[in-house]
Amino acid sequence: MNKLPPIAKVYEALSAVADQRVEMHADHAIVTSSDHTKDYTVKFLPDGYSSNDNATLWQHYPGYPILAVMIIQGKLKSNPECLPWFQAVNWKQLNTQAKNDYDKAISVFLQPFSKTIQNQIVDEVQNLFDQLSSMEITVKGNRAPRSQESRTK
Template structure:
């Protein structure tokens, strides 16, 4: 069985922010943790890249069966997915959960809001969005297997 493809590139942005904020770290050879944007939840990721299989206990993985941002963060950090790491400097400290709630779960509207704010600061958002699209395209080409049984989602804020 495989994880469903993410429906749009908002997961890429959240993964990039997790890396930029240093909220993603490896705990053992085949395990990692990813802290939520509110820092209220800690997601556990198990992986076997030799079989391209991942398990994560985040809501998107558990309830929707979709490739989630902790999984994408793992693939970025492990360099399975390539991108220009310079864009990370602009994706720090973005309160995704707050923005997503304000936009009533319209995740791409949240991405556009963040990009508009960055553009107001003079950031080259075209380059950032091009990189996110490139990453998203790479994710769509992968068949990411489900590693083991689904884990209950993390609790917290």
């Protein structure tokens, strides 16, 4: 992998997994955005992944849809006991309110939790980020059509 994502993308990926917004198929996955307005297509490559999310497409690092798929596949080992902390977080809204200052958005996300839980969350995210940083995978953008209709659950 040529470029690591901001650590904030791990938080977003954990929320996608916690909310069960990842739909796995044989050769690809569909990942729904945190505000449920977009679907992203993650294609499985022999040596990695491609995705049509903006981070992967334009910044050339694995966006949260790829990271969420890697967690589901067990390529990134997460602690399932931590997942409830990441449920129902609208990262799109948090990032917009923070003017895309990811550190500020993470701080807002962490505020309601006790210091003990905050530390556990930060440790879990750092663990996943460390796993990712030691991997050799190919990450590419793809031009799969992106669904932008409002979705209801």
